[in-house]
Amino acid sequence: MDEVKQLVTHIKNGQIKPIYFLMGEEPYYIDRISDFIENTVLSEDEKGFNQVVLYGRDITIDDIVENAKRYPMMSERQVVIVKEAQDLSRTIEKLVAYAENPQLSTVLVLNYKYKKIDKRKVLYKAIKKVGVVYESKKLYENQVADWIRRVLSAKKYTIVPKAAQMLVEFLGTDLSKINNELEKLQIILPQGTQITPVDIEENIGISKDYNNFELRKAIGERNVVKAHQIINYFAENPKDNPMVVTVSLLFNFFSQLLQFHGLSDKSPRNVASVLKINPYFVNEYIFAAKNFPMKKVSTVISTLREFDVKSKGVGSNAVPQGDLLKELMVRILV
Template sequence: DVTSAESVVSMASAFPLMSEHRVVSVKNFEKYFSGRGSKKTEEKSPFAKYFQSPQPSTLLILRSTASELNGLSGAMGNSKQSEKGQKKLASLKFPYNVLLEKAACLEFPKVYERDVPSWIARRLKEKGREISPEAAEFLTAKVGTSLRELNNEIEKILIFLQNKKKITDEDISAVVGDSRVYNVFELQKAIGSRDLPKALDIMFHMIAAEKQEILIISMLTRYFIVLWKLSEAAQQTKNHYELSRTVGISSFFIPEYLGALQRFSLNQLNNAFFALRDADLKIKSSNLPADVILQQCFISIVSP
């Protein structure tokens, strides 16, 4: 169901309650103007009067997929194409011609499959990192073309690499693994859920596919360090962005870590550090198979 234009204008015109601002977000704004734009359309539209004198305390967000807007922000943002942008602006009909003269415009163009590796490279460049073309292609092949999923994997890669600037396909393989099911991040999620069968299954697959015992110990140690920091920080604030800055992980992962924290007492966190330290020493100094050592370690961490 589409909220009527009159209702949208009424909500946007209202004063906020118990706050300084009111946010009104409208999806599929183009559906209010399904016909050809004309002076008659403008005169009849409830939006016309509101656009002339909008409510200062309202943040009105209008989301549109109208095809005539495609490429507009790129054309207007490029000085070499400013003339093209002005021509495009002049060709627009109501309501877009009025809006683009008075409001800010942000365009989120579709990223096609062929452009995904370039998107990955730009995303990492924004974070001060560089990725090889081969690694970007490899990440796309492993994760797929969902930008949400890719962004999640990029956040994991940044956690894993910490201060490393150049990202290679070996780094991608270490983090994402040969499978999106059997990798170190799924492993730590299973440990955080105290799901021993799943944790062992992932670990056995990782060890069988490639010797990753040192990576497993390193990342699980870092995981429990973050949980320890979070146990203290969460007593000071519930704001996920503040917690993110304090413990050094993306705010996207804070709910997952808070969930894990509810399953581990401080004594159990402390026990996890001892178990991981002992496993590290045994892997480096004994002849026991790594999977046997890690199995004992996981049992010690997850058992009540």
Template sequence: MAKSGVKFKDTVAEYERLRGEISQRKFLPVYLFMGEEAYFIDSLGDLLASTVLNEAERTFNQIVVYGRDSEAGQVINLCRQMPMMGSYQVVIVKEAQQLKGIEKLSLYTSKPSPTTILVICHKEKSVDKRSQLYKSILAQGAVLESVRPRDYEIAGWLTQFIASKGCTIDSKALAMLTDHLGTDIAKISNELDKLLIGLPEGTTRITDLHIEQNIGISKDFNNFELCKAVVTKNAERALQIADHFARNPKDNPLLVTILALFGQFREIFRINYLRWLSRHKGVPFPQDRELMGILKMNNPYALGELKQTSALWDNRKVFNILGLLREYDAKSKGMNSGGASDGELLRELLLKIFLQ
């Protein structure tokens, strides 16, 4: 199957559109929520489950089936039933990627009942877009293709998500969250829900201290602080953090640390290259707004710090450091590591960086 052309920003835009329509009770006869990122699939599925029918109607007119325990013919028969009370019945198929004969659903989705709302939650992968099932749902209802964000996209989404909850988040707290939780939006949203519940009443600004207290990530010993120490050439502080990581390897995976460092030096390299173009080729150095777009950043304060620290590094050395990080990325995966522990590899890597 051809690779999907849908990007994370497309998923977010379509999710917000559908969420708005459902909240306004503008329903379609069939919905297909599909793809690798479970958060958007579960969120829209849960919204339909709680919005279409009231609590009393759900008892008689809302049916949830699981793909592994059913087959397409049974789902079609359910969808063709009349609601016992009210205007609609809702049929929700969870884990639809396991549904036997799922393609046969096209016999129903090509001409869905006006009194049934069918919700298909198809995780882990997408339905073949060349299939009659996909085409019929696209024609009669709505499709959300839920793709996972890239590492540089998660911070922007997370900032907006927190803003939707009436809060803001400091840049350090944001970095601590993304470094620790990666790009798993479902996991991030669960942790954030717990954090927001635990915040003191009236708190609208999330800080590194809140992250430490509620999620258990140290505000002093984390990848944000390590990267800051390295790019400002504070070897003593960087090695102190590395020692902490070595004592707590499960909480501080070497691969995540290397990715964080690689991201920092990659951006330093790009800024320094733009400076070189400006000095030697007469190309205007980008204004901050344009530069944030180039670097895919959304925090002016973080951009200011990055511009300051990049001036401390010569790009020939940065190029060598990026090579070192690629080498130690392989070692973190067990290639030519010589049996060294993650803590030993990190310390060795940092010493080589500071010797550049």
């Protein structure tokens, strides 16, 4: 995120490079940088003759070079944006000749999503010498809640940890999807609002009481009644609560719990650091560790592996996922 801010600042200050190669697994920042260049480098009057958007599936490298080598009309620069450039992955190295001698009055932007070019190859080195190569790396799940907090903070909002965790568990690590939901909340809620689980439930449709976050907590507390209430809700709403997601999240939780048992320093700060969790949730792990000794945690992890296979239809084709979840809860909480 800091690299993106720096890149945007340079563009705002007129420090514009002839080539921007935007690559990587996370498309959110690739789109943000590309859109910023598209919207700000040229004035509205200049865009008509000097800005072109191409799509990788429809063009060749020769088409890109031909467009990039043109001179701008009544403008200092022209902008050529290639979206879905990853569709040219088999021939992308042919761009080397242009990268070694780019048209300095052209700003060439290549959106190379979900892939990256080999940093050992000539193309990477040539672009790096004259332009910018930005790699957008996918965030790990334990990083997304903090990303949500920082994005909202920049817009003058705050969010309670549980609400952020609900978004992560429901939407995963897709930053574009999460940002779309955050933008909806910003339309509905005034600046300065602290976003709560109730706001998430009422405006996004994620239940604040019946979700994987609450299930994990109920299991950690050995609250059998609450855990089965949640599982029954999941069984009745299987499309919104796929078993494979529940099993995956519980597997991560018990794997972290196993790590916790192995720590010599169980201070809240060290636990948060080692397990890569928000300090807000440390007490949940401390409490769960008392209810699940190390030997039991190992047994649960083995059980979760078994049910992960079953959740994918191996050896349990005729068993409804709701029934599998109920059996899983019994196995975990005995």
